Amino acid sequence: MRTHRDDICFVPATELARLYRARKVSPLEVMQAVLARIDAVNPTVNAYVTVARESALAGARRATRLLSRKSSTLPPLHGVPVSIKDLFATKGIRTTACSHVLDGFTPTYESTVTASLWRDGAVMLGKLNNDEFAMGSSNETSHYGPVVSPWRRKGCDAKLIPGGSSGGSSAAVAARLCMGATATDTGGSIRQPAAVTGTVGIKPTYGRCSRWGIVAFASSLDQAGPIARDVRDAAILLKAMASHDPKDTTSVDAPVPDYEAAVGKGVKGLTIGIPKEYRVDGMAPEIEALWQQGVEWLKAQGAKIKEVSLKHTKYALPSYYIVAPAEASSNLARYDGVRYGLREEGSDVISMYENTRSAGFGAEVKRRILIGTYVLSHGYYDAYYLKAQKLRTLIKRDFDEAFTEVDAILTPTTPSPAFAIGEKTGDPLEMYLNDIFTVTVNMAGLPGMSVPAGLSSEGTPLGLQLIGKPFDEETLFRVARAIEEAAGPLARPQDWWSKAA
Numbered sequence: 001m002r003t004h005r006d007d008i009c010f011v012p013a014t015e016l017a018r019l020y021r022a023r024k025v026s027p028l029e030v031m032q033a034v035l036a037r038i039d040a041v042n043p044t045v046n047a048y049v050t051v052a053r054e055s056a057l058a059g060a061r062r063a064t065r066l067l068s069r070k071s072s073t074l075p076p077l078h079g080v081p082v083s084i085k086d087l088f089a090t091k092g093i094r095t096t097a098c099s100h101v102l103d104g105f106t107p108t109y110e111s112t113v114t115a116s117l118w119r120d121g122a123v124m125l126g127k128l129n130n131d132e133f134a135m136g137s138s139n140e141t142s143h144y145g146p147v148v149s150p151w152r153r154k155g156c157d158a159k160l161i162p163g164g165s166s167g168g169s170s171a172a173v174a175a176r177l178c179m180g181a182t183a184t185d186t187g188g189s190i191r192q193p194a195a196v197t198g199t200v201g202i203k204p205t206y207g208r209c210s211r212w213g214i215v216a217f218a219s220s221l222d223q224a225g226p227i228a229r230d231v232r233d234a235a236i237l238l239k240a241m242a243s244h245d246p247k248d249t250t251s252v253d254a255p256v257p258d259y260e261a262a263v264g265k266g267v268k269g270l271t272i273g274i275p276k277e278y279r280v281d282g283m284a285p286e287i288e289a290l291w292q293q294g295v296e297w298l299k300a301q302g303a304k305i306k307e308v309s310l311k312h313t314k315y316a317l318p319s320y321y322i323v324a325p326a327e328a329s330s331n332l333a334r335y336d337g338v339r340y341g342l343r344e345e346g347s348d349v350i351s352m353y354e355n356t357r358s359a360g361f362g363a364e365v366k367r368r369i370l371i372g373t374y375v376l377s378h379g380y381y382d383a384y385y386l387k388a389q390k391l392r393t394l395i396k397r398d399f400d401e402a403f404t405e406v407d408a409i410l411t412p413t414t415p416s417p418a419f420a421i422g423e424k425t426g427d428p429l430e431m432y433l434n435d436i437f438t439v440t441v442n443m444a445g446l447p448g449m450s451v452p453a454g455l456s457s458e459g460t461p462l463g464l465q466l467i468g469k470p471f472d473e474e475t476l477f478r479v480a481r482a483i484e485e486a487a488g489p490l491a492r493p494q495d496w497w498s499k500a501a
């Protein structure tokens, strides 16, 4: 049952900032309410792997004190409770990438993205569950167990996945266990979990957010971004997270626009592309219908629609699943029992490495290391890795061409609504197919966003994806807000866990 205090957990971040300034509620009251909700809900949802209770309360107290002194000059996220995917290093707070191999690792440094959030006034609640090293599409590969979506199918008790790899972030935002969350996206891990939980997720252009202090999966594809309750919240969170950082040589030295100002600018005059190659075989009719609905909404608001061709789309998934494991196999070489986390002793140093890595990594991570090492090995490098890199260039070129004619591209985010926990774990290839609409964006380094657009026949969320030109996140915010407005307020997940045993 919801208490009066619990109601404050349902207020979006931008609205909360206004309530603070009007002295309607204090950051400390809000923090206490959210922590109480986490206590009640997290045992069922498993979104948090660490709740930083003491530092959250201390931060909220500080924010409350500051508010009583000078409310006019406070930063935009002042006193807003935000949670962090466990892939971001947080100084003094356990950071595990949800892998056994990082057990007991407490960073002595703070990632650039999280430091920027704290600079802008946000207060950390805790660390969120994810697929081990962000490898997965359902949050079922975490060492700390699966995250359970706060959503359920109509009349059915089956536990659903919250998407992955940022499943803790999407579930925590959807279940109102924080006001917003950080996430990372290597092949869809911000957009896909956002789509299946009815939340907004944006992966900005590669280089927009610093990767410094984020546990690396595939360095040429990884980007950080927010998962938020609505488009406006996503805009203020991304504004805080994005920056130029000399510590990440791939971070771009360009001003970060005011994304919130783009929200509400409308879509009049924009041309939206519909890529014909995304009409894949076996796409659920309701996904196809949602896509068409999106087209109608944008047309009605004054956008022009144009079919575009992204010819090499069919190669995106196979080439992604070569490039990403190749980079992962190299990045994960550092977990050797010497520098971080777990150590399993052995008779000599080699057997110590072997024992540590055998015990420390889960099955999916081992599969990626094996594939990655294979495609990089002598004799296979040209046949697989090099070919995948060439395809990557062709995929990027398709987008460059399309963007000479259109301002943004509209597609579904996922080929299906959320599936049940355990439904796809037996078949890795079927699991990889979930990423069919999202990986192209990472391969081309472009910004991509998922916005809730409706519910499936089962009563679970569906999202539409927007793809933009490099560093043109603003257009995505404009189009996303237009879709959000047209879709109207969607149903919220029921608090079914209050009845759970």
Ligand code: GLN
Pocket (backbone or CB within 6 Å): 134, 135, 136, 137, 164, 165, 184, 185, 186, 187, 188, 189, 190, 217, 324, 435
């Ligand atoms: N599902 C994809 C994978 O497993 C993408 C994951 C991600 O974006 N981190 O590689």
